[in-house]
């Protein structure tokens with residue numbers, strides 16, 4: 121059984137939904153990605169990656185604007201800002217954290233969170249737990265098990 125992720129024919133990146141809208145740009149290797157950008161970015165990325173790798177299979181995708189972490193769909197993203205790395209993730213509930221300074225935005229059944237990480241130490245146990253929850257919520261690669269609540273696209 122292969123993965124049911126959709127591959128964009130133009131940029132060759134994969135997505136959880138067929139024809140999903142995205143910034144259509146080819147993925148970079150991690151080394152290419154980190155050949156530019158602020159020096160504080162990579163240690164934060166390594167801290168997030170170290171946690172995510174403990175959770176199970178995951179796809180890491182670097183594009184010019186940031187790095188996506190994907191399971192059945194994207195569950196977290198790192199985006200470099202002037203003085204910190206913005207870690208965004210979606211959860212089925214709204215959570216609070218001192219580093220989540222932006223308003224938590226609801227969309228559909230999810231809440232979009234952004235935490236500002238300046239160093240790898242900013243990724244504390246609480247944020248790691250939130251990442252775990254986002255990972256589990258994003259479902260396995262290939263989507264839901266056929267025959268449960270799978271429905272053909274209308």
Ligand SMILES: [Zn+2]
Pocket residue numbers: 128129130131132133142143144145
């Ligand atoms: Zn594309």
